[in-house]
Amino acid sequence: NRGIFNIGKAQVTKLDKNSKNKIYFKDVAGCDEAKQEIMEFVHFLKNPKKYEDLGAKIPKGALLVGPPGTGKTLLAKATAGESGVPFLSIAGSDFMEMFVGVGPSRVRSLFQEARQCAPSIIFIDEIDAIGRARGRGGFSGSNDERESTLNQLLVEMDGFGTTSGVVVLAGTNRPDILDKALLRPGRFDRQISIDKPDIRGREQIFRIYLKKIKLDNDPSFYSERLAALTPGFAGADIANVCNEAALIAARNDDSTVTVQHFESAIDRVIGGLEKKNKVLLGKISTGAQNDLEKVTKMTYARVAVYGFSEKVGLLSFPPKEDSFEMNKPYSNETAAIIDSEVREKVSKAYARTLELVKEHKNHISQIAELLLKKEILHQDDLIHVLGERPFKASEPTNY
Numbered sequence: 001n002r003g004i005f006n007i008g009k010a011q012v013t014k015l016d017k018n019s020k021n022k023i024y025f026k027d028v029a030g031c032d033e034a035k036q037e038i039m040e041f042v043h044f045l046k047n048p049k050k051y052e053d054l055g056a057k058i059p060k061g062a063l064l065v066g067p068p069g070t071g072k073t074l075l076a077k078a079t080a081g082e083s084g085v086p087f088l089s090i091a092g093s094d095f096m097e098m099f100v101g102v103g104p105s106r107v108r109s110l111f112q113e114a115r116q117c118a119p120s121i122i123f124i125d126e127i128d129a130i131g132r133a134r135g136r137g138g139f140s141g142s143n144d145e146r147e148s149t150l151n152q153l154l155v156e157m158d159g160f161g162t163t164s165g166v167v168v169l170a171g172t173n174r175p176d177i178l179d180k181a182l183l184r185p186g187r188f189d190r191q192i193s194i195d196k197p198d199i200r201g202r203e204q205i206f207r208i209y210l211k212k213i214k215l216d217n218d219p220s221f222y223s224e225r226l227a228a229l230t231p232g233f234a235g236a237d238i239a240n241v242c243n244e245a246a247l248i249a250a251r252n253d254d255s256t257v258t259v260q261h262f263e264s265a266i267d268r269v270i271g272g273l274e275k276k277n278k279v280l281l282g283k284i285s286t287g288a289q290n291d292l293e294k295v296t297k298m299t300y301a302r303v304a305v306y307g308f309s310e311k312v313g314l315l316s317f318p319p320k321e322d323s324f325e326m327n328k329p330y331s332n333e334t335a336a337i338i339d340s341e342v343r344e345k346v347s348k349a350y351a352r353t354l355e356l357v358k359e360h361k362n363h364i365s366q367i368a369e370l371l372l373k374k375e376i377l378h379q380d381d382l383i384h385v386l387g388e389r390p391f392k393a394s395e396p397t398n399y
């Protein structure tokens, strides 16, 4: 509780050099490339003098770009931990208050504090709250207030020379909506992306969180299986699954955490994610229904539009946009022929597909297993399973 006299001060979370809660690179898993890219800042923060003496210009800031819960904040903290410097963090929305002038003064006091304890790292979470391009809404507070806060941020970033030893990192999922002024050289001129982890990444993240749990089996037994069961999970979801599993075990009075606990925990987390995704996307997958719909449309088109059916002949009755209804310049008899032709063709295609699936069952299950293991297959993987293609690949077309 900051009270009325402190409104000009930003609500900064600070981890100082000697903090016990320090985070290191080993605590962040599944994003090796991002770690490598951010190493440049670690080298600089550890030894700013070396860079100064050489006259090297060090980037002042970087945007960490990626979906929520992928470890952007964690990576920023780990950068501070590895460099042995203080870490000051604040959420973009914290700059916004109902009082005019508070945003800019918070930015000033934040940078002042960072300079006093330099070398140091400032982390601004959800920078889009202040950094949106002009003329875009969707934040709390007035537009003027947001713009003057943004301007103050730009002034501070331009103002401190490379010698001041403050690195500014900022997290966002929407670099596309940011004001271009923020991305100019000397400001956030680097982008480091952190995507959701692939299956190997998830396995590594599971290993971190499984260490803290009392299991009924070897952790590696779990990390591999759980990674395969959790496509689309971000690091935060994985941490959540591990904690949920332990909570469920405790609730059941079990002495160790078992497969069943993890399965219920995953179901629970997926339930939560689905709810979130529904609100986001507003869409429920139509699954097989969508495939059937496409088959039906395509087959009607073959029979009644493209003239591919001998019984209907070389006639074309284009459907109205997005509907099965034809402009009907034909008799009921023709309609019945069209229907039966469509049925026949679809059942033939179904039988042929079943035949193909049976014939290539081995290959299909090999590919399915490989997909479960690797999630993404490249041409080489397919050639490994299926052999070289029997016909030449088509050349890319040049327009």
Ligand code: ADP
Pocket: 027, 028, 029, 030, 031, 066, 067, 068, 069, 070, 071, 072, 073, 074, 075, 171, 205, 208, 234, 235, 236, 237, 239
């Ligand atoms: P973001 O800033 O991208 O929204 P956070 O860094 O706040 O995500 O992640 C929230 C929590 O999820 C972290 O504190 C950590 O416990 C866990 N987490 C997320 N990503 C990772 C990761 N790559 N490795 C380990 N833990 C992670």
